[in-house]
Amino acid sequence: MTAPAYNTVAWFQVGSNEPDRVKDFYGALFGWNFASDPNGGGTYDLVSYPGSEIPHGGVAHTPDPAGNHAIFYVLVQDVAATVAAAEQHGGKISTPPFTSPDGLVFAKILDTSGNCFGVFSPAPK
Incomplete structure (x- = not known):
C-alpha cells in the first residue's frame, strides 16, 4: 500500500459523547470496523474500512455533546508552513501546531467561512 499524497485528505475524526452509539451508526451504514487505539488511553478508537487492514480515521470520545464534531x-509536508500560508490566505488558526509524544505534528485551521479542518505530518520513521 502506498502512502497518501501530500495535500490530500488522509484522515478523519468523528467526536462523540456517545462513541458506542456513533460506532453502531457508521458501522451499520458503511460497514466500518473499529478497534481501540493502543495509544488512545481508552478515549479513541481507530476506524478501518471493509477490506482494509489499516485505519483511515478515528472516533474520539468526548465528555459532553458540546465537543461532538x-x-x-489533510496530509502536508510542513505543518508550520501550511498554518502560515492559511493565515496569509485569510484563514484563522484554531489550534496552533502541536507535536504529539510519538512525533506526529498537527494543527487545526478555520477556513474563510469558519469551517474547521486539520493538517498533519506523520511522525518520523
Missing part, C-alpha cells in the same frame, strides 16, 4: 485532516 466531524473533521477531516
Whole structure:
C-alpha cells in the first residue's frame, strides 16, 4: 500500500459523547470496523474500512455533546508552513501546531467561512 499524497485528505475524526452509539451508526451504514487505539488511553478508537487492514480515521470520545464534531485532516509536508500560508490566505488558526509524544505534528485551521479542518505530518520513521 502506498502512502497518501501530500495535500490530500488522509484522515478523519468523528467526536462523540456517545462513541458506542456513533460506532453502531457508521458501522451499520458503511460497514466500518473499529478497534481501540493502543495509544488512545481508552478515549479513541481507530476506524478501518471493509477490506482494509489499516485505519483511515478515528472516533474520539468526548465528555459532553458540546465537543461532538466531524473533521477531516489533510496530509502536508510542513505543518508550520501550511498554518502560515492559511493565515496569509485569510484563514484563522484554531489550534496552533502541536507535536504529539510519538512525533506526529498537527494543527487545526478555520477556513474563510469558519469551517474547521486539520493538517498533519506523520511522525518520523
